[in-house]
Amino acid sequence: MADTSELAKGYTLLNSTQYSAGLFLLSRLAIPPGSHVLNIGCGPGDLTAHIASLVGPTGSATGIGPSPERIALAQKLTPTQPNLTFHLGIAEDLSRFPSGSFDVVFVNSTLHWVEDQPRAMHEFARVLKAGGRLGISGGPGDYTTAQERIMAEVMSREPYSAYVEEIPSRFLKRREMEGLLDEAGFSQQGREIVVNRIVKVARDGEAMIEWLDASSGGKTYGGISVGSPLRARAMEEMKREWDKVTSEEGIRVEMELLVTVAVKE
Numbered sequence: 640m641a642d643t644s645e646l647a648k649g650y651t652l653l654n655s656t657q658y659s660a661g662l663f664l665l666s667r668l669a670i671p672p673g674s675h676v677l678n679i680g681c682g683p684g685d686l687t688a689h690i691a692s693l694v695g696p697t698g699s700a701t702g703i704g705p706s707p708e709r710i711a712l713a714q715k716l717t718p719t720q721p722n723l724t725f726h727l728g729i730a731e732d733l734s735r736f737p738s739g740s741f742d743v744v745f746v747n748s749t750l751h752w753v754e755d756q757p758r759a760m761h762e763f764a765r766v767l768k769a770g771g772r773l774g775i776s777g778g779p780g781d782y783t784t785a786q787e788r789i790m791a792e793v794m795s796r797e798p799y800s801a802y803v804e805e806i807p808s809r810f811l812k813r814r815e816m817e818g819l820l821d822e823a824g825f826s827q828q829g830r831e832i833v834v835n836r837i838v839k840v841a842r843d844g845e846a847m848i849e850w851l852d853a854s855s856g857g858k859t860y861g862g863i864s865v866g867s868p869l870r871a872r873a874m875e876e877m878k879r880e881w882d883k884v885t886s887e888e889g890i891r892v893e894m895e896l897l898v899t900v901a902v903k904e
């Protein structure tokens with residue numbers, strides 16, 4: 640990732656959209672006190688800390704994520720909550736956790752960044768206890784959002800098109816999600832997939848891009864590295880595209896998140 644400590648700090652201030660989506664997923668999971676929960680792609684740890692308070696002192700919340708900048712912020716939260724821990728790592732390799740060690744695996748606004756999604760799903764199944772539950776909330780793979788359209792359109796122009804993103808994000812369509820769950824051994828019984836309709840509101844194009852950049856750990860500009868002057872140029876072009884869809888009230892992007900709860904056999 641092209642993450643920086645500024646983007647990581649910025650995410651904590653700007654992530655109300657993802658935080659609310661996480662609360663919706665938590666309402667679907669209704670996690671009982673005493674549960675042991677693994678939060679995949681925990682970012683700066685605010686949702687993991689909330690989960691730690693939900694499960695109480697007999698439960699635990701563990702966060703894992705690949706960004707040292709975000710894990711460093713998250714680790715600042717642990718002294719106040721003894722049942723809260725964070726680790727640097729990726730969804731595809733949960734080998735630090737023994738099989739059958741969690742009641743719930745929680746994945747909010749993260750799966751689209753995971754390079755090897757089938758492998759990650761197998762890892763989620765492995766670390767869950769029998770009867771344990773996987774909760775995933777993520778962007779819509781069944782249609783293209785305004786932000787995907789604008790990013791793709793600008794990044795297809797010269798000279799940006801030469802900087803191909805190493806690992807592009809990939810939202811799952813509903814049937815792809817079903818296929819991955821089946822393949823990883825999640826039961827069809829008790830599986831629930833619902834749509835969470837949300838609206839992302841931003842003051843203007845600049846605010847929208849700031850949110851996208853903090854949310855993606857700097858991946859708004861394809862393969863253009865952090866510090867390259869091309870980023871500022873691409874950002875100006877993206878802002879002009881957002882201006883076209885900005886009204887007096889600012890920008891409103893309606894999104895349908897796919898929210899999945901599945902049970903390990």
Ligand SMILES: C[S@@+](CC[C@H](N)C(=O)[O-])C[C@H]1O[C@@H](n2cnc3c(N)ncnc32)[C@H](O)[C@@H]1O
Pocket residue numbers: 654657658661679680681682683686703704705706709728729730731746747748749752753754854855856
């Ligand atoms: C939009 S943020 C969501 C953070 C948090 N889950 C939330 O809901 O606020 C996406 C997160 O995915 C993480 N991520 C990216 N690739 C990952 C991977 N392979 N495994 C686990 N997490 C990953 C990033 O570090 C980032 O924190």
